[in-house]
Amino acid sequence: MITIAGNLANDPELRFTPNGAAVASFVIACTERRRDQNTGEWSDGATSYHRCTAxxxxxxNVxxxxxxxxxVLVVGTLRQSSWADKQSGETRYGWDVQVDEVAVSIKFHAARSHRPERSGAADDTSATTPGGGTVVPAHQS
Incomplete structure (x- = not known):
């Protein structure tokens, strides 16, 4: 398992397999932050990009x-894939995170979870909805 914290570099792209299964692809950008010991100031380091598939x-929901x-915070399994480059014919390799969980980070802003109503259920606000809900930044409510 791997856990990644970063910012979405693009809007998620939702598509469906021929069997009707939803697939969302997105990229998370992670930038290192370093503090200079002499000046005490923070600066950005290298940025890495991670392809994710939910x-x-x-x-x-994504x-x-x-x-x-x-x-966001993403928890998943890191998978390697390979393919033949169309130009050179050389084997290329890439990494993808097969997403198990996604959560909005509240490190820099507040967020509120919104669970959709369950069909046929009584108005029970303590019930949990597996896999349901969206997260709305608190300032948008």
Whole structure:
């Protein structure tokens, strides 16, 4: 398992497989922050980009909830893929995070979770909805 914290570098792209399974793809940008011991000032270091793929209900929730620039935490499995370069024929390698969980980070802003109503359920605010809900920044409520 791997955990990544960063900002979405793009809006999630939602598509569906021929069997109807939802798939959301997005990229997380992670920038190192360093503090200069002599001056005490912070500066940005290198930025790394991580491709992420979410499936099914998680994919639909990602698409409905997140936009470019949102700070998120992602937990998933790191997978390597390979392919033949179309130009040179050489084997290329890439990494992708197969997403298990996504959460909005509240490090830099407040957020509030919104659970959709369950169909056929009584008005029970203590019930949890597996895989449901969207996260709305508190300033948008």
């Amino acid at each position: 499936w099914r209900q998680t994919a639909e 698409d409905a909830s997140l936009r470019k620039g949102d700070r």
